[in-house]
Amino acid sequence: MSRPQPKLVKTDKAGELPLDRALLVQMHELMVKSRVLEERLIQMYKQGHGYFWIGGPGEEAFNVPLGMLVKKGRGPAYDFLHFHYRQSATLMAMGEDTVGALRQMKNTASDPYSGGRNFAGHFSKSAWNIVPVSSPIEVQYAMAPGTALAQKRHGGDAITIVTGGDAGTAEGDFASCLVWSTRPGNELPVLMVVTHNTWGISTASDTQQANRDISERGRAFGMKTKRINGNDPVESYLELQEAMAYVRKERKPFLLQADVSRLYGHSSASGANFVNAEVDCLAAFEQRLEGAGVLSRAEMDEVRKRWTEHVAAEARQVVQEPPPDGESVWNHVFWEKA
Amino acid sequence: MANMAQAIRMALHYAEENLGVTDVFGEDTGAPLGGVFTCTQGLKTAWNSPLDERGIIGCAMGLAFAGQRPVAEIQFVDYIFNTVDLLKLAGNTCWSSNGDWHLPMVVRSPAGSGIRGSIYHSHSFDSWATRLAGWKIVMPSNPLDAYGLLLAACKEENPVLYLEPKALLRIKGEERIPGEPADDKQLSKMIDAPLGDRSQWKPQWPALEAYVVPIGKGKTVREGDALTVVSWGRLLPICVKAADQLKEVGLSVEVIDLRSLWPYDWELVKGSIQKTRRVLFVNEDTEVTNFGEHLARRTTDELFYELWAPPRVLAGKHLPGIGLADPLEMASVPQLKDVLEAMRHAASLQP
């Protein structure tokens, strides 16, 4: 199981980094790995090695702890994951290699998530219960109660985790998840996550939804809820740990709103250029790590350099890989028993 | 003989006991009602869901993802429309994940007209459904096929849409379901929930046996040599009736029950058309972009030089709804007289 238990040791004089040093270092490395990957994906798009980019730079501080805390495996004894398209950092934190995302960007036959059929960030991995990420907004919230029902029936502590953005919560599927996971006597182990970046594509959330705090919607259903600073990996880790422990033990849902940044705009459709006006969770974390003496600037630069070289080498290889054959469109229309 | 609703119920019972079905669910599907058409009375895995069709399809997908075998119900197919993108998603899950995932799930829903159901209890979904690649789509026209197709659906590893011709749900069959008791009254006593208080009631299931109608296999239900008629669901028995009437006046019509819309039994259809050289496709969905049009187009593409007449389609009128008053419904979906006329016309065309 890939769930490190943090020791609540104070690693810095000010006491603002209440996690074990090794965990902080690991979290930092995973955030860097994810950021470097996303920046490479954007570069590939801009160089013509892909048709479209969408992903999660700016959400690493939340998505990395999420991935570290997942109970990873296949079947109802493990967590089921219904992901948004900004979840690369969660996969990286679960131990996924970077090369798969590059292959999906380049839509090669070797793309492990869709064989060149789907956009970047649209992961799928049955070995880890990651159901296919799909483009229609919010549908994952309609499916989550089904896997959670199977898990509740199965027994044990596995949960269903569903993630999505703030604008999408206007869709009925979000309400479906609230209703279906709180049927009296049949409550379900679902961790409902909303990563709130205050934007749809170009529409500001406060012009469309009167409820500033989306997590409050859970209260009407008797759900435990919380709104957290998703730009803070330490807070995210601790709050996720608490929320997940509740869902695992009580077999009841939890609605968690994490406020996050969107660092490269919505997608390649809006340019995919770095946005200065929003908090960069990685830069902020690095400052804290340095200030607390956990890592030096030079050490962190070294981590970034290592991942940059690793991902660049992979990208050089991936852009040489062939796309799928046209004839292969007929594969997997139906699943046939092996 | 069992009626179609009883046949469906027995098939679901068989599937719960023998095929690993874990959930039979939907609006009013569980106790006490057991479905608005009684199809799910007394089933041990039946449960009532929130009134939320998208939630129902989504939950079925989630259950299937997690290794369960759900049979979800949409109470009337008229209410399936707001789930179309989820149906699409279920149909493309195996394909879009390049074979990484697949969804063994069945969605049942009563479809079509014939119960004077007005605008929102009369609609068809057959033709819409055939555009959902990745789904298998079946529609029985009699209780034995209803039983056999549902067993096949519950054994499938892919999503199956099982359309129930609602006007035929109460019609008794002509062929016995294996294990069904000889006496109808006895069957009813055993498996129909009593009126009034049902809290203590338990069904007494007959010793049912496996009987599978393979998905993709049609059936020739009347043999003839002057015209091929291909139909399914509610209009199939009407086509049979029309063929029997025309036989008496010397017109020999072959009637094929397609039973599966996707995949469909083209070999059977093609062989029959090559014999009769004339074909009429009959169904009650609206006629523009109708599945019968696809079949007619394929007939033209592949059999043009063997035909003695253009392939014909008789279907529902392209109207926004089916009106409640009797003459409105009769004017909207093909009736016996329309089928007779279309058959005579198709058979009379000369090259």
Ligand SMILES: Cc1ncc(C[n+]2csc(CCOP(=O)(O)OP(=O)(O)O)c2C)c(N)n1
């Ligand atoms: C059902 C649906 N409608 C519209 C779109 C187009 N679209 C893609 S992303 C998006 C905005 C989503 O915003 P939010 O839910 O806040 O997530 P974010 O992208 O900000 O993480 C829209 C409108 C879509 N993919 N699906």
